[in-house]
Every structure is written in structure tokens, then in C-alpha cells.
Amino acid sequence: MRALGKIGITLSGGGARGMAHIGVLQALEEHGLAPEVICGTSAGAIIGVLYASGFKPLEIKSFAEKSNIYKVFRLVIPRRGLSNQDYVYRQLKELIPENSFASLEKKFFVGVTNLNQGKHEIWDRGPLHEVVIASSAIPGVFQPVEINGNYYVDGGVMNNLPADHMQSHCDFLIASNVVTKVEKSNNELNGIKSILARVFEISLWYRSRLNYDACDMIIEPLGLHDYHIFNFSKTAEIYELGYRSALSQIERLKDEFSAISSY
Secondary structure: OOOOOOEEEEEOOOHHHHHHHHHHHHHHHHOOOOOOEEEEEOHHHHHHHHHHOOOOHHHHHHHHHHOOHHHHHOEOOOOOOOEOOHHHHHHHHHHOOOOOHHHOOOEEEEEEEEOOOOEEEEEOOOOHHHHHHHHOOOOOOEOOEEEOOEEEEEHHHOOOOOOHHHHHOOOEEEEEOOOOOOOOOHHHOOOHHHHHHHHHHHHHHHHHOOOHHHOOEEEOOOOHHHOOOOOHHHHHHHHHHHHHHHHOOHHHHHHHHHHHHOO
């Protein structure tokens, strides 16, 4: 049984492309369709936790633009990953002092991958900061995060857009997916680096579509493929793509949400 009247949103991973989620949330808020239940993976987990804690989309956009995100890539001894996420961790602690899901204003879920057990997990309790950081720990780039004796990494490794478990927590579920698939020419696949990047992109796109059937509406901002996953200097442009994409579907969203809520 769905909880009548609640809008939920699941935010995919996608690195810097996740800034488009902020634009999607802004468009929804402007039209009285603010989600009350949020699920985030990787970049979507970072955007999602800030939104769930009470920050408005434009405030989150301001944080993203002012923060020196490149501090995230401070090199450490590459035993399990190239970099740690101390900078993001400190930012989370500053913006959300209480390290608890219970402190959030909105219901929040995080998707993570348990390396020890080889399974995908959804968390809605426990050490908030560590779980969010674990969800955005891209394998090979960031070090895994140890929680309760297990190592955790990016939730997108197994499911980049968790949705099915959200159905019992909301009445209308929106998916904001910032990983889109576009065709590549042979000239664009002319080396091992470009081929490996393409394999990663296709794999992530596939894992973003696993639960589309569980969603009532899908928002896939066009043009995001022009931005690299570490293109954090383009926050404003990526935000705008998300904002415009959501606006283009607002009227249909209103109609469909009203129809479902009237049951």
C-alpha cells in the first residue's frame, strides 16, 4: 500500500553530472512538487542528503559552486584507491553536524555496495556521513569506506538508480537519471582509455535502468554526455540542463500525480 500524496525521488550516480539533480529539484519545488522521500546513489547521495537535511536546491547549487571540489582528489598512498574523500567528509560534517539519518527533515535512503558480501544495500539508519561517503566511493578512484567491519563502495556498482524499495514509501516516484547513452563513432574509440571509459559508461547506463518499471516518471536531462563525470567546473551549465528537463515535464507530472493521488 502506497502512502497517499507523497512524492518520492531517486537520484542516480554520475559524478559531476549529478549537479543536474539540483536543477530537477529546483523545478519541482517551484511548482509545488517537492519530494518528501529521497533515495540517492553516489553523486545523488550527496545531493540527496543535503536536500533531505533541509537545504533548498539553490543553496546546494551555491555550495557546489563555492567549494573547491578538486580538494577531493588529494592523492594518498594508492593501496585501495587513488584518493580519499576527507574534504567531502568535512563538508558534510559542517553542513549536517548530527551524524544520524534521524536528524534529517525528509526520509532519506542511500544505496551502497558491500564489497565483502558482494551485494547491494539500502541504508536509512546508521552513521549518516560514512554511508553517504561510501555511496560515492568510485572504485579505483576513491578508497572504500569501512563500516561495521565491511568495506563499502559506490552503490552504482550494482544499482545506479534504486527505485523498487521506494514504492512502499511514496505515492508517486520520480527518477532523475543523469547517465544517458549516446552512440560513439570509431574515431572516438581509438585507444584503450576511450574504450575503457566507454565500457564504464555503458555499464553505468545499464545499471541506471534496472528499476525504471518501478518509477512513475523518468527525467533524463539531454546534453549531459557532453560533460565528463569530473567536470565540476561546469556546475551552473549542468544544473541548467536538469532544470530545463524537469520543467519540460512539469505539466505531465502534475496530471499524472493528481490522477494517482485521487485513487
